[in-house]
Amino acid sequence: MIANRRHHPASLLFKIGKLIRSSIFFILVLFVFQADNSSMLLVYGRYAFLLFFLGSVVFAVLNWFTTTYAIDDQRFYLRRGVFSKTDQSIPFSKVQNINRHISFAHRLLGLTSISFETGIAGEDSSVKFEVVTRKEALRLESAVQQRNKSVATEHETISDDTEEPPAAEQIEPGQKKLKERVIHFEPTRKDLFKASMTSFSFLLLVPLLASLYYNVSEFSGFEERLSGVGTSLLASTWMIAIVTTLIILASFVFGIVHSFIKYGNYEISSDSERVYIKKGLLSQASFSIAKERVQAIEITQSFTKRILGLAEVKLISAGSLSLGSEELNISSLYPFLPKRKAYAIVAELLPGYRIQEDMQRLPKRALWIRLLKPSWIWLIATALLFYFQSNFLKIQNMWWIVSIVLLIVVVVSRTLNFLHTRYCLNEELIQLKNGGFTSTLFITKREKIVEVEITQNRIQRAFGLSSLQTVTRARPVHTSYLEDVPDSFVDIFHRWYRDRTKEVELDSTH
Structure with missing residues (x-):
């Protein structure tokens, strides 16, 4: 019989605190700034607010009594609901990543919050414990990791049935293989x-x-x-x-x-199975994901970062990265890494994702297609400027000067997009790079791509070009675009993607 547990009693304090924080504006207006105002609207407003606040507190208490959770060695069992009961059962195998967040209030009380994000849509998208003891959080996290580790070990055993492991990798019975966490980056x-x-x-x-x-x-x-x-x-x-x-x-x-x-306290580390990221001084957040759960890698450079040689590396997974109403944005491997250092850290964390800097460029004819394509933003903006014709800074016919400046920005953006757009197929990896003032490099494995769409309009057909779109499973679904690539590359991509069936069949046998 699995014992059901209620959430930590301090969760009531946190909910009341959030209620007060969200109502602070009304509290200041009704009871501080307008405390001496005895108009009927404010008097009844104070009574209505007090009734709403008291009702919210009572509902929070009832919700705490009726919300329970339990775990066994395979899944979470959740029950909630004041007037109507809802039961959920979520297997550990669906957990994509684990997020922790320790706010200043959590730290004062020696508590933490933890969220287990899945790739499932709807109510089963995550299992959240907004207030738990650190011991309980460790128990829950260990249960999930232990189950997923057992499944991974079974898969390795099946795949190695016909292959004798090397002598250096054999472990004697009763011997335990230790996982050492390696720190890859700490900002100075x-x-x-x-x-x-x-x-x-x-x-x-x-x-x-x-x-x-x-x-x-x-x-x-x-x-x-x-x-x-x-x-x-x-x-x-x-x-x-x-x-x-x-x-x-x-x-x-x-x-x-x-x-x-x-x-502050930012740290990127890993062991043989997982990647760990943590940050924050007063409010701490941490993120961990199994290496096999990483769906893709995205490296972004804004205009300013490109000038300074910096880049932001983001791990894309099928799980969400939020805890309650606060977005953690913790999947980023430090948003201001030097470009070379970013590539080196990716290679250390995920050896299966080898970033190749020598990539193919678009043919020059792709630039002419992009420059000759009408810009609807510029056309609409020019029409509005011509219609109103405001003399900004007391300059006559200022509208056509603004129109020309906007046209230059459009041309420069399209030219930069042409220069930045590159692509590469490297065994089972694909790299797609595009962007104007901000460039994005997307790397994923062939087996992670769930949908491909290739389109070609009449102008592209005349120039022997096509557009490629790939869809990778994530939350939300990640879509990458590569426009105006040669038809010869499309043929190569067809043959490359067709080999995905071998990898999918091999994975299904596990």
């Missing part, structure tokens, strides 16, 4: 400082202060009190220069502190 202070500049996090302070000022002054009359101070400050040129300098310095300090808090 220089890396964190570079991240604060590259991410433009220093630009967050001004809009943050402006939003805070607007929300407070809307109900407190704060704007009238500061109007005199603002007038005196703007009256002096020296004061304007000093205030501007202080704002710039504060913005840079804010950006540096923000980056250190967000990316």
